[in-house]
Amino acid sequence: MSKERVPRIIQGGMGVGISSWRLAKTVSMEGELGVISGTAVALTLARRIMERVDEEDVNRALDAFPYQKMIERIRSKYSPSTDEQFNKDRFKAVPIPTIEYSKDLLELTVVACFVEVYMAKYGHDGLVGMNLLEKVQTPTLPSLYGAILAGVDYILMGAGIPIRIPAVLDSLSSNLDTVLPIKIAEDDGTEIVYSKFSPTGFAEGEKLPELKRPKFLAIVSSAPLALHLSRSQYGSPDGFVVEMPIAGGHNAPPRGKLQLSETGEPIYGVRDEVDYEAIQKIGLPFYLAGGYGSHEQYVMATNLGASGIQVGTAFAFCEESGMEKSLKQRIIEAVKKGLGKVRTDPLASPTGFPFKVVEIDETNGIPEIAEKRQRICDLGYLREAYRKDNGNIGYRCPAEPVDDFVKKGGKLEETVGRRCLCNGLVATMGLGQKRRNGTEEIPIVTAGDDLKFVLRFLKPGQVSYTAKDVLRILLGKDLKQVL
Template sequence: MSGYPSIIQGGMGVAISNWRLAHAVASEGQLGVVSGTGIDAVLTRRLQDGDHDGSVRRALAAFPLPKIAQEILEKYFVPGGIPAGQPYKSRPIMTMKPPKSLLDLIVVGNFVEVFLAKEGHNGVVGLNLLEKIQMPTIPSLLGAMMAGVDYVIMGAGIPKAIPGILERLSQGLTASLDVNVGPAPKDVEAQSPTISLDPAIFGITQLKRPKFLAVIASASLATLLAKKCNPPVDGFVIEGPTAGGHNAPPRGELRLNEAGEPIYGERDEVDLAALRALGLPFWLAGSYADRLKDALAEGAQGVQVGTAFAFCRDSGMDESLRRSVVSASQAGTLEILTDPKASPTGFPFKVVQLAETVSNQAVYEARHRICDLGYLRSTFYQEDGTIGYRCAAEPVDHYEQKGGCSAETEGKMCICNGLMASAGFASSRKGGDVEPSLVTAGDDVKNLARYIPDGETSYTAKDVISRILAS
């Protein structure tokens, strides 16, 4: 036994891999991963929905600083839940200088998720974050570490600074991250691109340091991370272009197929020999739910699987969406597009084509652009040297006023609101509009029927695990 899990249930934001899914997987002896992306807003919405089973309040009661937990409860908890159609109370949007109330929400949101995922068993639990979303990273890691998270898994960028941050937080020391702001204007004093957090403000002097796995799509990036990180990374998840969520763009010039999807070729295949030579454990991801033996034969510890778990009964996916995807998958009618434009991050993003979601052109066009969650806003230097924030999915005139180019806004989807809706936390607007959902999944979404036990119409995380282990 290597001591490592054979199956990593991949992190899936927003709140698709929630604490329930990670708990179900970790209880089966595999690595259950919660998503920390957008979890501050999810926390406030769960409380406004009435926290019917009391789980959030149970986790809040375990937070080591009761005053902070109490303030959050007082501000957001609504016994019985807000009436249908009533907009959720907003919370501040992240910036380089966030108010303490937002830091509290991020720390507590991640704490709650990991606490509940770890409750009542001895299995291991990980936290998934996206490197592209930098500003909330340190408080997210801190909150998860306060709940004893065992692994941190991050992709969508080059997470070079993360091992050092985990080390410093574990020692109770101030941790810092340089945010990618781009070039500063000349001849003015530019605002610092560094964001820092002293864990002492949350009473922390020492914490367990979790293992860190980087999600990568090339051996050269793995080599860079293996050699340049201090302390070193603990391993890799190697993710291919059929995986759900964001994909790494193809190498070289972007070429599209007839459907408008990026074309991947031989150059995008990961050199596994070079990877093995690094001597670090790795897992293979992207349509590997049926290929555990192949992965082991390649020297991997196992596989990371997302799509199969995303549509099981334990996941955080809105029930009606989950059912429509499972039945379309069974019927063989499901379409999925690797959209090179949809995500404001600039990475290709897999979008399940469903009539009721924003993937439908009519739904897309009927939606009024608004940026009120702000996780994917990018930072840039304004002429006066201060840092500004913009998102290519926000209203086009706002984006242009901030120096953005309107061509960059074409086809952009509000992934923040779309994914929040697909997890059952859709924003309602004052005029009665409700944010449409957006569903992402890997190519494996066409094969969900194989997990459904005879005589049933749905399946569990345990069904997925049994089948992967037998593959």
């Protein structure tokens, strides 16, 4: 398998931890593009170390990191060894992201992305990508640098307009000091606030390694946005993933005024249809995503001029995905019974983007359960920066305790129906926090409308399927495909 090969299938990045290193590695070894999620990996690496999850693989990756003093610090802080404070049932806190990272969090973030990419790339020469969300801004620079240190081949980024990323990748992969403007809520933009990363400062005087610049695929939902990005003064993406609103995870909001269906879901119309010819005219490779989980859809995409497809939902429920095993199994069983409906929730995500939620028992996908969760904001990845009255920067999240949000100038109506995706998604990978008062964070599961089709990947008599099963069916290598 040559690294120059153009992948036909991109296994979509799925946070938090669903597109695990193991899933990405399997897909990559099959000659396609395996993508790890870079979202909140600082937190999940720390919790993995505490829980000794994938210990041998994690240790191999930690040992390969170029700056070992940092690894000593991380190990001594998070290893479940002699720390008397460490309570086996609870996870030690990890610093919350802010614009200026503490040294601890900076090191942990770079190392975590390095580790995840390293583990996905270990032992073969296939292509591995990392997915980040534009909306989650403060970890972006250290996350990208960590992935680049591990030789990541592709960066994929959507959920916002990732216009600066081509220039950022040029700069970071040349080991140059790099900045990224951070959006400050309701600011008029006269005083730009930057997130900053210095590879030289990070290396603390040690020799800087030579780095490869990864390719960049921007995740977009329209031809005008793709065109705009391709003409940007900050450089063009190397290609696009064009994602439809039936995809799992966050979706682009419908164009125009938000209208809701009888079930309270956003209505998409003709203005949201994608002009594939216009995308093709840009002349860059593109992939179609959102409901492309079959061979017929793959063929259709290539007929529209796409290099291939990006698929998430089908991979999210396969054996190698990072979703907690019994939860995955419960959802497959529910789908067999015609349950496990996917709802596009216009409110759930603190980002304000529509977010797909699986309505499955014992999770925050059930509104009555979600409403009962006592609000607490202790992970903070989706907090937005805002300017306090004294001019300093503060942070707030519409899913945090309502009073706190309002005290920080947030609007009461913005808190309605918001879910703590940070804690819910981490619980979905089986690393949810247990609190002193005996409560436990419970999962929230996202999937695309394609969830109802996951049974097509199950062989008769089997209760689970593998990433290879998905690839075989997507690429039409299985004639007995059940529709």
